[in-house]
Amino acid sequence: MSEADESAEDPAIPVEDAAVDRSTPLEVEGLRKTFGGIVAVDDVSFEVEKGTLTGLIGPNGAGKSTTFNLITGMHDPDDGAVRFNGEDITGLAPHEIANRGLARTFQIARELEEMTVLENMMLAPKGQVGESLWRSVTPGLRNDVRSQELDQLERVWEVLDFFEIDHLAEEYAGNLSGGQRKLLEMGRALLTDPDVLLLDEPFAGVNPSLEKRLLAHVHELREQGYTFLIVEHDMDLIMNNCERVIVMHQGRILKDGTPTEVKQSEDVIEAYLGGEV
Amino acid sequence: MSATGLRDRVADLGDRDVGLVLAVLAVIYVVYVLAGVVFGYSLRGQLNSIANLTFYIGVFGMLALALNLHWGYTGLFNIGVVGFMGIGVYVTSVITKPPVAQGGAAQVGGFGLPLAVGVVGGVLAAALFGLLVALPALRLRADYLAIVTIAFSEIVRFTMMSRTFQTFQVPDTVLGIDLAADTVGLGGGGGLILNYPSPLEALLRTLFLWDPYLGFVGFVESNLIANNPKPVVDGVVYGLVLLLVVGLYYWLLTWTGKSPFGRVLKAIREDEDVANALGKDTNRFKLKSFVLGCALMGLGGILWYAGRGSITPPSFRPNITFFVWIALIIGGAGSNTGSFLGGAVFAALLYEGPRYFKNLVEAALDLGDGPGSFGQAMAAVGSLDPVPFFVYTLNSISQLRLVIMGVVLIWLMHNRPEGMLGHRKETASTIDLSRPDRRDAPEEAAATDGGERP
């Protein structure tokens, strides 16, 4: 993308800060997954450090999204382990993983079309007492539900304001543009109060100005202490914004290092120039 | 200010719905009363007609509401509705029917418990079977779930018909409890005779209203309908009870829908993976939704059939399921108000309407008996006399109304798949979701609301 130099001037570009806690909330070890004999992900291991922006790049079909799905429980790995905040979460159901504080967005934004933006947002928070059928329909208990929802609502509007989609609050999510959906999805993920956010191609199909906005949001959130793992196949974008880059190719990790290290790697250059981008 | 504004808006929404429902019902009833006038009905006739209409509006409204929870909210494609209805009413009957005396060999008795116990048992049984179906089947995709549920409802019907379950001998004591029942069962193809007090009587006795009610019937007898008015009054009052129950369904399902629980159901309907990724245990939600809906279908079945003299397996053919579906689609899946309206419109227009139309035409024109078969009707057309064909068509109206239903369903899917009130925003929350700190700025809040209702 030609916006690379613009992003390079972004003030929020990672600044190494020695004081930051360097623990690793997300650890992946030896992940492997085959689909009908085809190896989609093969012996993938990496760690994501707290409060960082880590990029996962690779050409189409490199196994990035499958890796995401293995981490978030959408697929069960054939082998390997995923640890989150020290706990083995391999093979847990997606909702169990999400509830531990690992939120994700989808490659093709999957908004809940016939729900308003507000409903989408209100859905996200964890521990809603009103998710019990019993509480929702019992007159006395419904008041607890209401007061909790009122608290949630404040936070929802904060997030809507933060992502500047408050003017769309009453719209059906299905009526949003592609970029707006990405914002909605990220906001929704944020409302689950996660430790780590996994963003699957958050910038695909987003126009340049919105891309800049999204990036600014990501950097701002990172500074607030959120941890990001971002899948992208636009190399420049990742190189200019992440402090660490993991390159995947044909299901394997080709290179894992700083953007500078990755740029200089022979393997990466070959994979990207040799294969289709 | 803020609080009143909020209340006004809620009331406004409520009023719109109440107004809409009342308007539709008013139109339906006026048309039916006018038809009665044309037929020259006496007061008894009018009341019978009204009672009958109300009955079907009630049961279809209830069942459409229950199905809306499955399909409209959760996206569960259940086409086994009639199976759960059947389970409800059969279990109620077996629990409530009086025991037969020893030696009454051919007869099938029951446990002779109060009707209230029977109703609770029937609803619980429907819920239990719902759970049984749901546990394995809810992870299937929609069309497979459809096939499993309709197969289940047919298995239920085969069970009702089977000789194997026709009669059972009940042991004299179970776990030390002396049971009055001797021979119970599902009655096989002949069905069950419902020889227990009418549900209306049981209800009124429970509420200590039975004597006042008899007094009221006496009043009607001496002032309005001279000869045996009780069946008519029973019918009208039972219809009113049904409408009351519809109100309860509506209230329960609206609260279910307008809550965080309902929000998750909607999310499952839209995209289950997303709901999962947001930490919702979607299987549990689907299970609860399915079981609750099945329980309500069971109760619907009980209220439909338990007041009849008897129940037989052919009443529980899949046709009923599709009636409920058509009602829901007319009203608009996803909207509770729409579901009830769909039930009412279906009952008045498609279910009962054609018969009234036939009577109306027959009252207007004296057409005679008409031909007995399509061949004779066509033969007359061949000799340029369309009247016999017309009369044959009228006489076949009870079959043709199913053709009409089919055509209406096709038309709706082509032209208005969202029904009357589908796509409407019935926001799934217990609270108003507009910006909390903007409640003081009415203009702006109103502007945001502009798009709320199409």
Added chain:
Amino acid sequence: MGVSETYVRGRRLVVDQPLAIVVGLIGLWMAWFLAAGLAAGRVQFHDVAALLWDGLLRGLIVGLAGIGLSMTYSILNFANFSHGDYITAGAFSGWAVTYLLAGLGEADVGSLLLVGAGGSVFGGALGIGVTTSPIAVAAGAVVAGVATVALALVIDRVVYRPIRDESGITLLITSIGVAFALRYLLVFVFGTDVRGTTAAGFVPRASVPVVDGTVRVTAHDATLLVVSVGLMLGVHLLLQRTKLGKAMRAMSDNEDLARITGIPTERVVRATWIIGGGLTGVAGYMFVLWKGTLGFNDGWLLLLLIFAAVILGGIGSIYGAIGGGIIIGVTASTSVIWVPSEFGRAAAFMVMIVILLFKPKGIFGGRTTA
């Protein structure tokens, strides 16, 4: 196989396992019950053989009608709930012609064309049978096929084509509307009575010896066998040897891709209805010839068995539909060995439900259409 993998599998199967074990135990019990019964003489070999024969023939009908359902399910991506009423429509149109040809001069044309509605003419009285009135039967079978093709094409043009791009569920609901309209239009014209169609007493039969007795095989059994196997072979050749067959298979795999690669999809859709409709109509006709009665509910009652067969065999696979049909037919017929006879159909449904739960892609490894 790592330990963790086994653990993961184990976790996910916690819900399934009890069911799988129950199914396995039921299977074992059934095998033991049959073996013990045969050994003790409680179950006779020739009875089992007769049930198998009956099940095979029933299964051929289900399979023949299932090919069409399976094809539309995979190519048009929806479960067609009106398929059963195509069967009925085919049967009525074919039998109207058979009645006409067999009874011309013996009864008035109207009654004959209405297949003796209201008891005006009886098939038995007309001496209908494959040996007694072969031309009427052959012509009826052909007309049943042709009429069903025409019906399927008209309905597709009017009902399904305008909403071709809608979701499978929209189409499914629409097909329920079609089923209602079609079934009760048939009732409007032909009435609700179930009529006897063949002169059962005049059908030649043979007794085939089996271990401890005989199995009766009639000329109508044989006709059904020959016709359905012949048609199935024909479809096999059509799909394997012609360009059309290749296009159809491509489209059932991926419609969008097929469209991009220039396969004229509407033509393939039409061909699907023609082949599927034709087979369905003939299946309906043969079903009535074989069982000797005709009523407006015949096809609808068969529909769920056909769905069972198609799912069992894997949606989109015609061989799966045939194999599934035979399994379902045999299940429904032989189930009386283990369960009361009124649960024959229920047993077939249970098999289908179990397959859906454990192997939703069908037992022949067919593919699903997402």
